Amino acid sequence: MNITEIYKSMDYSPAPESPDLAFEWLQKHKAGFGLFINGKWHKPKTAKVFKTVNPASGQKLAAVTEAGKSEVDTAVKAAKLAFPKWNALSGHQRARYLYAIARQIQKHSRLFAVLESLDNGKTIRETRDIDIPLVIRHFYHHAGWAQTLESEFPEHTPLGAVGQIIPWNFPLMLLSWKIAPALAAGNTVVLKPAEFTPLTALLFAEICSQIGLPPGVLNVITGPGETGSLMVKHPDLKKIAFTGSTEIGRLIREQTANSDKKLTLELGGKSPFIVFEDADLDSAIEGLVDAIWFNQGQVCCAGSRLLVQESVAEKVTSRLKTRMAKLRVGDPLDKSMDMGAIIAPIQKKRIQKLVELGQKEGAEIWQWQGKLPEQGCYFPPTLLTNVSPASTVAQTEIFGPVLTSMTFRTPDEAVMLANNSAYGLAASVWSENINQSLHVAPKLKVGVVWINCTNQFDASAGFGGYRESGYGREGGHEGMLEYLKQKNEPSGTYKRLALKSVTKHSKTLNTELDRTAKLYIGAKQTRPDSGYSLPVVNADGSLAGEIGHGNRKDIRNAVEAANKASGWQSVTPHSRAQILYFIAENLETRADEFRNRLMKLTGVSGKQAVLEVETSVKRIFTYAALADKHEGLIHQPPMRGLALALNEPIGVMGIVCPDESPLLGMLSLLLPALAMGNTVVLIPSRPFALAATDFYQVLETSDVPSGVVNIVTGDALELGTVLAKHDDVAGLWVTGTTEECVNAKKFSSGNMKIIWTNDGKQLDWFDNQQSEGREWMRRAAQVKNVWIPYGE
Amino acid sequence: MTQESRNKGIPLNLDWVDSVQMNRSAIERRCSTMTKRRSIKKDWQAAWLLKSLSCIDLTTLSSDDTAERVKRLCAKALQPLRPKLIEGLDLGKLKPRVAAVCVYHAFVKTAVEVLQNSGIPVAAVSTGFPHGLNPLLRRIEEIRDSVAAGAQEIDIVITRAHVFSQNWHGLYDEITSFREVCGNAHLKTILGTGELGTFRNVAKASLVCMMAGADFIKTSTGKEGVNATLPVSLVMLRMIREYFENTGYYVGFKPAGGIRTARQSLDWLVLMKEELGREWMEPKLFRFGASGLLTDIERQLEHHLTGRYSAAHRQPAA
DSSP: OOHHHHHHHOOOOOOBOOOHHHHHHHHHTTTOBOEEETTEEEOOTTSOEEEEEOTTTOOEEEEEEOOOHHHHHHHHHHHHHHHHHHHHSOHHHHHHHHHHHHHHHHHTHHHHHHHHHHHHOOOHHHIIIIIHHHHHHHHHHHHHHHHHHHHHOTTEEEOSEEEEEOOSSSHHHHHHHHHHHHHHTTOEEEEEOOSSOOHHHHHHHHHHHHTTOOTTSEEEOOOOHHHHHHHHHOTTOOEEEEESOHHHHHHHHHHTTTSOOEEEEEOOOOEEEEEOTTSOHHHHHHHHHHHHSGGGGOOTTOEEEEEEEHHHHHHHHHHHHHHHHTOOBSOTTBTTOSBOOOSOHHHHHHHHHHHHHHHHTTOEEEEOOSOOOSSSOOOOOEEEESOOTTSHHHHSOOOSSEEEEEEESSHHHHHHHHHOSSOOSEEEEEOSOHHHHHHHGGGSOSSEEEESOOSOOOTTSOBOOSGGGEEOOBSHHHHHHTTEEESSOOEEEOOOOOOOOOOBOOOSOOOSOOOOOOEEETTEEEOOTTOOEEEEEOTTSBEEEEEEOOOHHHHHHHHHHHHHGGGGGGSOHHHHHHHHHHHHHHHHHTHHHHHHHHHHHHOOOHHHHHHHHHHHHHHHHHHHHHHTTOOOEEEOOSSSEEEEEEEEEOSEEEEEOOSSSHHHHHHHHHHHHHHHTOEEEEEOOSTTHHHHHHHHHHHHTTTOOTTSEEEOOSOHHHHHHHHHHOTTOOEEEEOSOHHHHHHHHHHTTTTTOEEEEOTTEEOOTTOHHHHSSHHHHHHTEEEEEEEEEOOO | OOTTTSOOOOOOOHHHHHTOOOOHHHHHHHHHHHHHHOOOOHHHHHHHHHHHHHTEEEEOOOTTOOHHHHHHHHHHHHSOSOHHHHHHHTOTTOOOOOSEEEEEGGGHHHHHHHHTTTTOOEEEEESSTTTOOSOHHHHHHHHHHHHHTTOSEEEEEOOHHHHHTTOHHHHHHHHHHHHHHHTTSEEEEEOOGGGSOSHHHHHHHHHHHHHTTOSEEEOOOSOSSSOOOHHHHHHHHHHHHHHHHHHOOOOEEEOBSSOOSHHHHHHHHHHHHHHTOGGGGSTTTBOEEESSHHHHHHHHHHHHHHSSOOOGGGSOOO
16 A cells, blocks of 8 residues: 555554564573473473464464473472471562563563563553553562562561462563562462463563572473462462462362461353443443453453443444454554454354354354454454343353343442342443442442443552452452461360260259250351250250251351351441440450350369459450451552552351350450451351350340351251351351361352361460451451552 | 534533543553554654644744744745655655734734735634733624734633633633634634642533534643643643543644654654544644644654754754
């Protein structure tokens, strides 16, 4: 085309970014990449080799080594050995390394950007303008956390060698999300990039060599899922941080159940994109482009479910189609492309299949009409309308450039539809009414809410999901905590007390009127479904009383009651504190009764029993105090706006209590959950259950709303397992034997509930540092980040 | 544009005006990424810059303007590129020319004389430019005089006070009376966006002007503290699009003030293409109000030809 022809057509030009320097770098490694272990490159002769290809052309880019068992072992060993020295460095010294990494990436930013585009198929615009700048920002930000670690986290210490497994959709960005906080906190790392996209991680390893990062602090090993599986099972890795599919996340949850590995999972999503009638519609449509056609829709938090208010639905659909037609899809290295290639043919097939299924189920399809490149792996931007919540495509994560659209009538219906998902990663809310937006944001069961924006990320703001989108946060203060543990950790092996049988029979006629301990469900004392009772035996061998033998149906009823009581979370923190104080008041009134009960049941001295009751009252005061003080943060991402990190309750929590210190142990777990706004199904100590059933009388007199606390007595392992398997329980705390903890972790993978266990270790309930305070409030909460850009 | 397809205006629709929503952060975000989403290089850049040139309202609006100065400007309008450049670019029948010459009323006659038979219209700024605070009748007279003097385009300023008081009836009536007296001359309404405070005000004022029959909506007089910006332009373009969707009338857009570089002009063309489409990339629907821009375009075109970076003094002055 000559100038006059262009003058007529006013088309865009091809604007290819040169891949020459990236190919030059690849050429240097044409013999194949090794594994980066202990600061050196290893290429074991026995190891298998796999190739990585450019999705935009199908051409091979490089040969990469597959790490097998012995390589994984070597890498973990290197990380483990490097840990003490790395951890012994001052925060400032570690900060200098992270700063140097940030600088080095900045210096080679274009090489990273081009290489990422080649390996992944995403556009150079995105790698250049979004991914790499976020990576650099992440290392700078975390250099800051390293610098201030001792003062910011004085009660914490790093975990040790950690394993990190990242996906192919944001290879370098998610590498930075993993590595930066891990190193800043003083851990050492074994990282496995995705099989499809290992190259930028390998270049990153080179960069770390260049800046002189001590050997073993970072190890990069490549390979398929099996390599990751070897890491997950490795006993010397103290934590696994995984980003990827919910399916694999669930597997990892199960595989790590029998260990005390810390786990963070950042999994799939089906994020709603809610457009109210009073939104700036054109901006909302532009938001949709960034939500679902960013990175070809291969984004865990992609706004893939458009929910639009009926009154503007037609307008939005028609404008959206006009906008879609203007998208440019093609060569990812062309600087004028909006969308590049899909990662691999297998993904493309999956997308195609789901779209076809959607159509079969009644969806109407509208696709971008442009010409896709003949070579390479491309899928056109796609809109599915006439979709209902019952459609597969409305529930299943497609992980491609496919938007489904539904309508709603009222804000409540929008929230209902938005929450009608097993996932809970992110949501966008578009409305020019700040009242509307801020009213809706807390009701959405997601980890991130973007008001009038979408897909905003920053190192300072935590990212992570609710529900089956995983748990744990990456970024910011909350993200750092995922790579730290409390200095004062429980130790020793937890043992359940042996159940006694009645050995001492009362010779005199029992003239005391029978007081039957029942289950406590929905503020009602109810008999167990089973119709059986279990004996509770005093320390002296006499029968203390009988408790209901709760079973799965009782748990079901209790969970239902707890769910109905969800209004507890919108009770103001001040009022929650008042109710907790009231509990303390009523407990103290009955202090003698509880002292006697504890003495008789457990056989402790009067002094010890008094101490337990008094400590319990103090503990209630602590959580009444904290109820309105576990405040969120206001992050400062580089934008004009606020990112509010809100501490929200988890929801319905199951709590399995310890045997010992039956009152204090139970309250130490129950109180932070209540203070934070959770509703609870409590499984008290089996041998000393009467301490708990006595306690429901305290609850009854303390204005605790119906269903907020439910107590089901019975066998801890049996009932704990039912709770773990219950998909309407959002969180589970278990203090018990190793077997109970393993069980709980394994069976809770179904709905990915947030879980805490004592890992089979013994807590000291009288130790305030270990058993009381903010750490417990944090455990009882999940952080929701609400992004609110502003400006008129 | 034929007279038939001109915006005839519609009755003032306040429900529509009230429904306007603009989100500043989202609009700024769109603008900050849009120009990075598109890259225009080599021959394309030359062609696009020629398009920019063809959309320029070559302007002089200084207090010290004289007839001689205006004549010089008109000469430049007639020959915006050196013959050598035109030859080098191999433009065939394509004769680069600017869209219009824009002057104060006092120089309309002079400009019309120099430009006669060239096909280049003369635009007059009017209605108490740049403040717009003269009595209404006098402002109307001003338009009448400029049209009588041969101006084919009239750039008026709106009464900003109407916007601040949300007096949309006042604004609507004012513009319809201006439009009426324009007759066949095209009406460009200058909003003075830098002074309107919010994007919502800009959007509503844009809409009311279009309802009242504006042929173009224009950002600025060039005399405000803040003149044409991409975000404010996006706001106005989206209103043009919405007005077109609802009425079928094409309304043009003119950013003015502060657009000095060839690179900037490309950003605006990209904005037009992405938001409104190819049709809106022609002088009948798009103008730059600029004076220095032409020189920079010449420099860039020379660079395109020679591969050497050029200097402003090598380009004939306006």
